[in-house]
Amino acid sequence: MHKPSQGPMPQPRKIPFEFPDDLNPIWKADDPEFCAMVNGASITMPFLEPFLIKTVREATADMDEGYVKDAGRAFNTQEQYHFTAHRRFNELLKAKGYPELALIEQDLKRHYDKLKGQPLRKRMAYTAGFEAMTLGVTKWLVDQRVELFGGSDTRVASFILWHFVEESEHKCVAHDVYQTVFGGSLGAYFARVLGVFHGSGAVAWYSMRGYKAILKKDGRWRNVRSRLRLARRLWGFARYVVPYLLRAALPGHDPRHEKELRWVEEWIAGYSQCPEDQVPLLDTRDPNIPVPFVARAA
Secondary structure (H helix, E strand, O other): OOOOOOOOOOOOOOOOOOOOOOOOOOOOOOOHHHHHHHHHHHHHHHHHHHHHHHHHHHHHOOOOOOHHHHHHHHHHHHHHHHHHHHHHHHHHHHHOOOOOHHHHHHHHHHHHHHHOOOOHHHHHHHHHHHHHHHHHHHHHHHHOHHHHHOOOOHHHHHHHHHHHHHHHHOOOHHHHHHHHHHOOOHHHHHHHHHHHHHHHHHHHHHHHHHHHHHHHHOOOOOOHHHHHHHHHHHHHHHHHHHHHHHHHOOOOOOHHHOOOOHHHHHHHHHHHOOOOOOOOEOOOOOOOOOOOOOEOOO
16 A cells, blocks of 8 residues: 655645736737647646546545545645636637637547546546646746746736646645555556556647647648747757656656755745735746736736
8 A cells, every 4th residue: 555755735726817808819929839839738628627636536535534535635626726717718718719729629528528437547547647747847837937938928827837836736646646546566557657648648639739720720830930939849848848757657656756846835935925815926027937926816
């Protein structure tokens, strides 16, 4: 039986990010390719994250009360807040000129409806596998935040970085649930390895379809310069994410071994000092995009 070392409990934060009608889907004017990547990934969240929630809830249902079960509840609440915010954002994207994204949403629904019929071990391995990818994504977004988000619309930048701060915060939960329920047998290990590439690969595929649809609609998909800029962003993404996936596939992998990100810790500490009515908006004009936050909710 896996007995994870206990650490800080993930803290759900229901933050009322607003996406008003005047929000431009190209929320960083000089980097439409990165905007398309983020917007395309956002389309997956209202389908992926309810699946993760249901899987973790099922896996922990018969578990004794304790750290892992409590962490699973906190994980699920964070993910619920994430996907409801993404759903609001996605509705705006479709209304602002990208109704084609609804076709991808239909395929996402079919994908997760089909996956729901798979054995729990496979679904939980998919869940833990996707969560392994998010650590690399978080490091990319945080380390490169000035280049990626500098000068962007603070509402979107702050929303995305909030999401991935919490991905880092609950980085151990899906792994702990998987190991607690399915143990450390050789079969469980190989199922977990397959889950690393199944979960991350499926989300990457649907995200790619999303940003391709966006760039085609904007007339950039066949533009050589745009494709080169996209390739540069994808290389940056892969350079951060692939090492995390490879480490996650190793025997004895434990997300606790991954180094904590100082800026993530600063965000969490900064938010703990915020008044309840404050939306944690970052100053994307500042050369370092630091915490603390700069604006209150209206």
